[in-house]
Amino acid sequence: MAAHPEAPEGSSSTYPTNPANPSEPPTAGWPGIARDWSSDKDAFKQVPWGKAMMWIFLLSDTFVFTCFLTGYMSVRMTTTAAWPNSSEVFALTIAGQEIPLILIAIMTFVLISSSGTMAMAVNFAYRRDRRKTAVLMLATAAFGLAFVGMQAFEWSKLIAEGVRPWGNPMGAAQFGASFFMITGFHGLHVSIGVLYLSIVALKVLRGDYERSGNYQNVEIAGLYWHFVDLVWVFIFAFFYLW
């Protein structure tokens, strides 16, 4: 990765702020880290622009979800009505047995599995195995689609039971409001991710990255996907288990 291929080779610059002292700059420990960070051209060596930008975007998106979850916890404390018992609300009756959180457990399993296939896809991408990369990415997208499908089932079941954003028969109105808002926003992220992964997978199949000799876009898509997965873990812990 050379951001500026036309920059002269080998004309080394000394440590910036003390041009009077041309002695070799330190390379180990904290001084070395500070030197690498503040050196010229790029702060993160060998990190392409797109990857850096995705990391920064994910940091920003982290704040979005943190605010959503903080808001949910805050209204859960301020509401005067009782909070519904989530393991009862999210239970399914299978073969006469009421199993708490079974659907959510399956959804979580599916989404975490999809992170596994995504990681394998990145691995095969760097081995330049076009077919396996694309197949694994499409598998990841299919897992994502399955997740969204199960979420649609969960939503319609709750709506049939009378849960609305403005109220529900089980207790505090904020339960439905937070549920639809947070899982909706996360589901939107998953849906966008499914589209994004499919597009990148098709580009892999078509050989776009073969020509440019660069498979970083697979890894960048993977970063986004793992993030969406990680966010789900927090939603699972704070909304469903609590």
Place this chain on the structure above:
Amino acid sequence: MAYAEQAEAELLHEPNSFLTKYIWSQDHKVIAIQYSLTAIFVGLIALVLSGLMRMQLGFPGSLAFMDASTYYQAMTMHGMIMVIYLLTALFLGGFGNYLIPLMVGARDMVFPYVNMLSYWFYLLSVIVLLASFFVPGGPTGAGWTLYPPQSITPGSPGTEWGIVLMLVSLAIFIVAATMGGLNYVTTVLQARTHGMTLMRMPLSVWGIFMASILALLAFPALFVSAVMMLFDKLLGTSFFMPAIISLGQQLDHQGGSPILFQHLFWFFGHPEVYIVALPAFGLVSDLISTHARKNIFGYRMMVWAIVAIGVLSFVVWAHHMYVSGMNPYFGFFFATTTLIIAVPTALKVYNWVLTLWRGDIHLTVPMLFALAFIVTFLVGGLTGLFLGNVIVDIPLSDTYFVVAHFHMVMGVAPILVVFGAIYHWYPKITGRMMNDRLGKLHFWITFLGTYAIYFPMHYLGFLGMPRRYYAYENYDFIPQSAQDLNAFITVAALTVGVSQLLFLFNLFWSAVNGKPAGGNPWGGVSLEWQTPNTPPHHGNWGAKLPVVHRWAYDYSVPGIEQDFVPQTVSDEELEQLRQRASASKVGGPS
């Protein structure tokens, strides 16, 4: 490798048609101008709104259409437009876009297409915002802080459609600011030219860089609160709505937390102050150094002060909520962190003054604005010390003292930098100088006029005159003399408002008729003054990228003929300049 080379080749492919060159442009310079002109346009609307408000306050009843609702709508739109759609957009989208690639030696932003989208989303948000003037009920009149429950319950003006359009517009603006901010941060981190280390970047870049990080981390809180309030308004949820009786009716809401909105809003709102202030700090540092022909005093301290202010700005937000009914221990914590911010900010003021000390000060128009910024920021900062302390804040809260404080510190001070920076970089953007005489006239009216507006407001605040009131006639605790002062303020405000026409005229007239400027009229050392063409062409640097050998503040270097050494001059070249100067001194006729 191949990837980067391909990107490079694409960048150099210059657009030829009018449409791709000036409208759907991906060039950071064109996007910067689009951003700036749009921001100045909405800013003018907000300026007119403030004039209408001042007419009502100075001469009550003089405007036939001005009733309490209209007044609140004007006040709300004035505040929101000035803070978000003018200052944030102008500093990040305008100056950030124009200066970052030029100052760090890049050909463009790292993702020009995303950069272009950022502008079009910004324009869309502006259109949605302005549309609220034309919907039934008019724009929202909830105050720019939009506190629920009053912002969405019947009784406040604009609760039908105005508030919805406002929240949607904010959400679109946040998408635009995110796309822009990602570009600015990534460009600064990853796309600097050879030799441009972080500690050689001009302070302008540092200020805009840090402000972009703040924007990326603070706007999410506003986005989330906008989404929640839209749900409360449109779906009937109760995130921010407690059980209340409004106009004799029990509303369907219950159990929400109005204070949650205040926390989310100010978690965005306080960093927002520094999103506006940090770019101003950076730009003014470069203005002062260039026009005082002296290196900036304590460059490293200035950088660390910017970083420290940025970090601290995330842990002070509740000082806007001392009277909201928080736990008193919160007030203790937030007063402490607030006063700690005074350390790095005071350090910056000292360093600006010490940069001036024994400098070769040229009282050019940009320099006048920069000097005016220092004193204005100092005045606004000192009143901040009053308001940062809980016990002093409580009697002063919601009085005109607060209005005076925040207008001085984040209204007038950054706007003075905007003017100074436009006069300073205009020659690079258009290739022509702005008219000096008109500029000086504009400066003196603006500078003295703003003091005539805001100094009396401190006094009105001490008298206990509350802010956000539509009429002050029937309150026994406000003496009659306050009305005379209000009339005086209105006259000053209208004068300053009208005088901005001088600036606008100068801005457009000089683009055609200004004196040709040449590439480096101020003798600047940073990279944007070293471009091969003025205004810079697409790709900025011609065939070869510049190589940087020194920091951005080598002014008045002894032993050479010119009093500045551009960042592109190597040590060997500097030695040759020294020898040439001493040779001409020996051989010269002196």
